[in-house]
Amino acid sequence: MHRFKDLEIWKQSRLFCKDIYEITSFFPEAEKFGLTSQLRRASISIPSNIAEGASRKSNKDFTRFLEITIGSCYEIETQLLIANDLGFLNEENLNSLLLKLEVIIKMTSKFKSTLK
Template identity: 40%
Template structure:
């Protein structure tokens, strides 16, 4: 069991959620229950899965939550692109968000690889 607040990737993901909420405030009202909600839920899912996974006792269980967080990061990447394509995000905001989510994705992949490797080593 780990403290999720000690994970740098959790801190980055949490910061991204705050950015997603702030940025999506300007989305059209008709998107409130569609794109805005979906983007916010997917973004929130990343640090939430990290927090929940840290409460598990095995590396395999933790890896499962990391995989879920990675899936949500892919969803967020697409939703920010869609928001940009629809004209809801200015280019600067899109670039900032795209860079942020890609950093989180890279960190998740790195951590997932490490956790899976540790799990494999423990089994030998």
Template identity: 40%
Template structure:
């Protein structure tokens, strides 16, 4: 019986964890006052999670596939913005490493989900 609700998706669960982490680090210190970067990284993290939910709920594999690709791109945006946050001193190397592991694992899961959806779309 497969996944019935988007909340059951491992990728969505990992995206949710990433959102919580991103919101936690952006509430601290200078990061909290950099409205541009703070808001952008929060939006990118939320976009990852939201696109998985929206794509799943559309009820078609092609739509879900497209939204998984968008979610993966948003996850890459989060990773890129984490480097900015580190380079300008908003987060420590330890924070960067921890969150990058989290985001990279999410990207890996999204890649696997995309590949799985590719297989079901391509006639054998």
């Protein structure tokens, strides 16, 4: 088992989740149950899956949760691009979020490779 609170990817993903909540608070009210909800749930799943995977007894199980984490990251990337297409995000905010997301993906992939 790993101490998830000590993992930098968990810390960074919590900060990213906060960023998603802040930026989606400016989305149109009509998106409350659409993109806003989807982005928030997917962003929550990143640190949550890291924490749940860390509780597993085998590295193989933890690796599976990290794969789910990466999947959530790509889901968020797609949703952010759609939000930008719809005019809910400006380019500056989009690029900032995508850069943070890329860092989380790389950190997660690298950490995952150490568990094999």
